[in-house]
Amino acid sequence: MKALPPGSTIGILGAGQLGRMLSVAAAQLGYRTHIFAPDSGPANDVSAGYTRGAYDDAEALAVFGSHCDVVTYEFENVAADPIAELGRHVPVHPSPGALAIAQDRIEEKRFVAEMGGRTAPWRPVRSPAELDQALAEIGCPAILKTTRFGYDGKGQARLMGPHDAAAAWEAIGARPAILEALVAFEHEFSIVLARGADGTTASWPPPLNEHRNGILARSTVPAPAAVAAQWTEAAALAGRVAEALGYVGVLTLEFFASADGPVFNEMAPRVHNSGHWTIEGAVTSQFENHIRAICGLPLGPTGLAGTRVEMENLIGAQADAWLTLAAEPGAHLHLYGKSEARPGRKMGHVTRVER
Template identity: 75%
Template sequence: MTTPGLLPPGSTIGIIGAGQLGRMIGVAAVQLGYRTHILAPESGPANDVCFAFTRAAYDDPDALAAFAEAVDVVTYEFENIAADPIAAIAATVPVRPSVAALRVAQDRTAEKRFVEDLGGRAAPWREVDSRAGLDAAIAAIGCPAILKTTRFGYDGKGQARLHTPADADAAWAAIGAAPAILEGFVRFAHEFSIVLARGADGAIMGYPPPVNVHADGILASSALPAPAMVASQWTEAAALAGRVAERLDYIGVLTLEFFATDTGPVFNEMAPRVHNSGHWTIEGAQTSQFENHVRAICSLPLGPTGLTARAVRMENLIGDQVTRWPDLIAQDDAHLHLYGKHEARPGRKMGHVTRIER
């Protein structure tokens, strides 16, 4: 007996985006007997493991329509894509996660309001739509603060810090005078994330929370088990993530990032996709985030998410850190993942290494 809507092995998963997340989804898909078809404006790491490739802009309606006809389900590896063209193909093929999730997560203002409506607590913030609006936001929140574009920001891009109100002109110029939000700083002990998978049947499986360390706005490492403070806030943060998934009727892997503070978890941002802070799950969990994403979008039962080791640590290889690969691959406790990118630019994620302590 098969589950209604189940996509059997041999079906084709369409992935919008050709980066490393698409690559790792593709590896998991192949292991379960699926094919992947990538749509992206240029070739990338995911092309090394895909069955077919459509080179096209993410908002090309004709290319998207043909792509939808060629695949059995569509997913995406990042949220900085126009939602309307994706919504147009949802009438032809299932899009998982839904376009509703995409619309919420790609706009910081919508995201903050959505999570706060569900009982989540975010850092103090104000909407900024002009230079005068920035002054008003500073007056309301104070400094230090961080100015973030409402759209198209990731890995520290589209952001500027204000140490004092005198930094306002430089910060506004640094983000290109784009619509933004101003966030007040939060005193926190740790950053952590909740990564969960929600199946087509509504079942949810959550992973233990990793503690994350960032450098220059880019994730540097994720480690488990989490310290006691994070562990004590896990239940509350996971419950909020579950409410987000339920409200969006979400299918796939969803990630919410938090700050652990003396007064409880403070929501930072969400990602409607597999996430860098979940890369440790490939070796460190019973079922990786990538496999569970494939399982979810294909209407398969979700796999267990428990730890496979006493301790796990994932480190990103950013820029020329990738040149360490000969030493890393020789270490017994290191599991090396290289993304096949040909140029190691500063700030570019070239791979990661996961260490397992049993």
């Protein structure tokens, strides 16, 4: 892949905060960004161009693609087929094939298992009868997740016993799902890995991830010893997944640190919330390395920029403390420019780096 020269335009599908931070990283390297989304969002504030359109609107996507030298995406809830068609006219990274696998929890589990990954026991569920059968085979407690379009705890329901089946099925909208046994684990962590077009890879130290109400609340690096002991195995799996997909860009795999080793939870074919700490906490951020990868530049080093790094999400009204956070010595405040602080909505984050 020939490196794109500065001044080239990077198309980004999605107008959220990830697109915003990708745009900032792109600008630092001399690139322009052009956003495609149904509605304006945080990324529009820092982007040079914008095309409004539905993600399955082939005509609008074609117009958008004509303005771009390469296209990427900031979230995976976009239709894979129109993106594959777009890829016939302009390079798209990561590939639509990687997107299609990550969009379907069943395909994702099967694919990672083929790569040698360890997963929780699971069964596909397409009806109340199949849910009853899956519960009989897996047991409780368990969690029911829609196969598609679920994130931040959405599209999920926990079952403590068979008596919860009917309510859980209704809670996820009676849609195709996957039932997973709950894993006994000490910690949650993630591997954030960048892969260049030439096949070179670089990954960051795995953060300890703490969730609240299904939403990431805090990521901390270095992670505890129980995570560090499983870093090598988890990172090797991420590398095999990226290679098998011919992946270009940043890929994130989430894990549970269990007594048996790292248990794969899910995959995100994009930059990830658990990697936000890398903006100030690493030599090269996940956003810069994603831009470097998709533009054919060499990847930057991923070592820590301090002895300890903590990223705290500002969710809902937590962002109202922006003035206090701005006055905190050593705190790096990121506000996403969202107009309304709804409960459960990520409004920004703050990173603290100990030198």
